[in-house]
Amino acid sequence: MEVHDPRVLQAAIRAARKALRDLDEDQILASLRPVAASTARQLPPPLARSLLRDLDRFEWLRDKAAEAWPTITEAVGDDAASAAFLLRPEGWEQMVEAAVAVRSYQDLVGDVEHLEARTRDLEHQLGVERERADKARVGAAEAERRARRQSHEISERVQEARQAERARRIAAESRVAALERDLEQVVGDLAEADGRVAFLRDELLRARRVSGTSVAAHGPDVWSVRDPATLASLLDQIVASARADPAPTPGPAIGPSSPLTLPAGVRPDSGAAIEWLLGQQEPFVMIIDGYNVSHQWYDPPAREDINHRLARVRRLAVAPVRLLVVYDSTLSGGGESGPGPGGIEVRFTDEGTIADDEIIRLSGAIDGNVVVVSSDREVREGCPRALCLWSQALKEWLSPHS
Numbered sequence: 001m002e003v004h005d006p007r008v009l010q011a012a013i014r015a016a017r018k019a020l021r022d023l024d025e026d027q028i029l030a031s032l033r034p035v036a037a038s039t040a041r042q043l044p045p046p047l048a049r050s051l052l053r054d055l056d057r058f059e060w061l062r063d064k065a066a067e068a069w070p071t072i073t074e075a076v077g078d079d080a081a082s083a084a085f086l087l088r089p090e091g092w093e094q095m096v097e098a099a100v101a102v103r104s105y106q107d108l109v110g111d112v113e114h115l116e117a118r119t120r121d122l123e124h125q126l127g128v129e130r131e132r133a134d135k136a137r138v139g140a141a142e143a144e145r146r147a148r149r150q151s152h153e154i155s156e157r158v159q160e161a162r163q164a165e166r167a168r169r170i171a172a173e174s175r176v177a178a179l180e181r182d183l184e185q186v187v188g189d190l191a192e193a194d195g196r197v198a199f200l201r202d203e204l205l206r207a208r209r210v211s212g213t214s215v216a217a218h219g220p221d222v223w224s225v226r227d228p229a230t231l232a233s234l235l236d237q238i239v240a241s242a243r244a245d246p247a248p249t250p251g252p253a254i255g256p257s258s259p260l261t262l263p264a265g266v267r268p269d270s271g272a273a274i275e276w277l278l279g280q281q282e283p284f285v286m287i288i289d290g291y292n293v294s295h296q297w298y299d300p301p302a303r304e305d306i307n308h309r310l311a312r313v314r315r316l317a318v319a320p321v322r323l324l325v326v327y328d329s330t331l332s333g334g335g336e337s338g339p340g341p342g343g344i345e346v347r348f349t350d351e352g353t354i355a356d357d358e359i360i361r362l363s364g365a366i367d368g369n370v371v372v373v374s375s376d377r378e379v380r381e382g383c384p385r386a387l388c389l390w391s392q393a394l395k396e397w398l399s400p401h402s
Helices: 010-021 030-037 045-057 059-067 078-087 092-149 152-211 228-242 271-278 290-294 303-316 355-365 377-381 391-401
Strands: 284-289 321-327 345-348 370-373 387-389
Touching: 010 030, 010 045, 010 059, 010 078, 030 045, 045 059, 045 078, 059 078, 078 092, 092 152, 271 303, 271 387, 271 391, 284 290, 284 355, 290 303, 290 321, 290 355, 290 391, 303 321, 303 391, 321 355, 355 370, 355 377, 370 391, 387 391
Parallel strands: 284 321, 284 370, 321 345, 370 387
Antiparallel strands: none
């Protein structure tokens, strides 16, 4: 986990900036001069991370920062993490990681609350539009009753009224359908956020166990400060997110069709390739080199996090998609094959088989349109009948949605 997180090391940054101001210009390292020259009340994130990296590398700089912080031994909360970062007592890395995990957990809880508020707003709008649609339907029925009572001379105007009412009803129902689609999207994002909250909670507990600190050492539990109604709602969400994901839907029935081919100007290593693929009308099977995709990030996400992100592909595709994520069981952290989040299929290779060979085998055995995602050239060359995309394309497409 990242230990150079400015969110929890602000006290260390302030102390280091104070120490830099007390140094002569020729004593300041070249990498620290932009930091020393900054007059901003709070350092921009790139400068803050640069300063933290130099603090991590140079003991003399940490000593200077500690001298500039007279009350460092009395620090609590996030400041305690900064003090541990500078003084380097035994277990300091676990203390900083635990503080980062707490802050990340709190940020995710805030995201969940924002999504819940957005969901409530959409539900309210949906209710308003449904009421408008009901009123439009009542108006249409009333217009029909009036038309039957009117004479033959005004029959044409009655017909015009019917057409006008019908148009208003269609428009209102169209708005309702659009809001229902928006609501489904927000609910899906909320479910995905719930999964991330559960995953991060596990990471937080693990960090606390490793550091040997108690819950009280990190301040009050965020759940304890909520009112009963909110607490009950969040507990329901936790239970829902802990349930097993539904079994993946059977693969789409794929009949004979033209092979998938990227249009001119769309590179197989760009996020635009994924956007184009999701808009296709033909069902297809996507086979993903799991570890190859995860290692496109500088700090690779956990396998569970990657699986949650990949579930978005099935949800946003126009046509039915069967999505298989293949992992090499010979690598550390292997597991059992089975259903994953959002209906994806997670596969671990059998003993003696590597993921590359399994992907090549699957691409040749599955009928219909097949898409293989891997940055391994040998894998792509071994799948001649599949549309092959680079893992960088999937990473680029997932990054704005993560």
